[in-house]
Amino acid sequence: MAETGEEEMMSAEASGFSDLSDSEFLDLEDTQESSASLSKPGPSSELPGKDGKLISLPKWKRGLDVLPPMERFHLKYLYVTDLSTQNWCEQQMVYGKELPGFLAPEKAAVLDTGVSMHLARELEVHDLVTIPITTKEDAWAVKFLNILSMIPTLQSEGRIREFPVFGEVEGVLLVGVIDELHYTAKGELELVELKTRRRPMLPLEAQKKKTFQVSLYKYIFDAMVQGKVTTASLIHHAKLHPEKPLGPSVLRHAQQGGFSVKSLGDLMELVFLSLTLSDLPVIDILKIEYIHQETATVLGTEIVAFEEKELRSKVQHYLAYWMGHREPQGVDVEEAWKCQMCSYADICEWGKGGGMHSAISQKSQISRRFAFGNFDPSCS
DSSP: OEEEOTTOOSOTGGGSOOSOSOOOHHHHGGGGGGOOGGGSOOTTOEEEOTTSOEEEHHHHHHTTTTSOHHHHTTOSSEEHHHHHHHHHHHHHHHHHHHSTTOSOHHHHHHHHHHHHHHHHHHHTTOOOEEEOOOSHHHHHHHHHHHHHHHHHHHHHHSEEEEEEEEEEETTEEEEEEEEEEEEOTTSOEEEEEEEEESSSSOOOGGGOOOHHHHHHHHHHHHHHHTTOOOHHHHHHHHTOOTTSBOOHHHHHHHHHTTOOOSBHHHHHHHHHHHHHHSOOOOOOEEEEEEEETTTOOEEEEEEEOOOHHHHHHHHHHHHHHHTTSSOOOOOOGGGGGGGGGOTTTTTOHHHHSHHHHHHHHHHHHHHHHHHTTOOOGGGO
16 A cells, blocks of 8 residues: 655645544543643634734634635645534634644644554555655545555455545535445445544443544445546546646556556546446445554444435535535534533633523523423424
8 A cells, every 4th residue: 555755745735635534532531631721722812913913813813704714724625534523513623723733732642642553553454655746646646546456455355444535525525534444244344433542441422423424434435436426526626637647656656556557547547447347335334443542452332323314414514614604613502511621612712602602592492482382493
């Protein structure tokens, strides 16, 4: 399996699949007590303005809110974990985009450990080869080469890890990486998502809201093998130039793999044919596997039911933010416990003012309508 090298000259966004398949949200709760207060911006946080003068965070934020988030952050597409972060807390995700680098060192260490465990598991079934790249076309070519090598491996050996997925959903290109795909003894294709835990215990039921991520992976993968993903869509969203010659390192690796190609377009044609003509089935089973970080012990597994209608509804809601059709929202009242472990709690407009209080007020009004037998569904 190939990976992009240290010599790449592109932005992380251009590389195509830099998102982590494990967001590790549940683990971050374990670091909250040890997080230093200096790692969090204070209530009166100020940031440098264009003229060097300090400006307050709300005023600085208003300057960002003119354009839709997709344009504001210069994004051609989104990662599955972007939407997964919204599923945890959309407001937190927005602060993470607007204020990069605010993650506490303790929490960053948790994520680094999760990344290391993913790499170790990948090396159990794949050899990694570093390929220097200089263009976004080279980066996507490396991912396509990985797909071309993984498909026959899955069919012959029954197991692969870190499989790239991509597809247009509700008009937006989404990309991501599936932790593991394997065939069960009954011949069913099973997706396994690794979730590492800092403590040797399973998350509480209230924290087990991880079904969205694996469901979205299945939705995209199934579309890929069913021929619903098109080259035209990928080229349009990622702004690719399929006729552009591939770099020498990428070409050399392709030739070593037995692929006679010259451009990204040549590779794309091979990938899409391979996806649809290799008898790959849709994913039958979704499973989440919880592993202890320190000992690599499996703490337990969870089977996830795929609910397409619910998934599409959530995706539409989350993408509405990215397209600029609505303002970001924080957690619901019942999930306010998440705020206790958030690096942005001291500056969060949702938690401090309108958003959370409005949600509480709305729920209170609904409760009263129920109590007096005068509930109108249109008001909820």
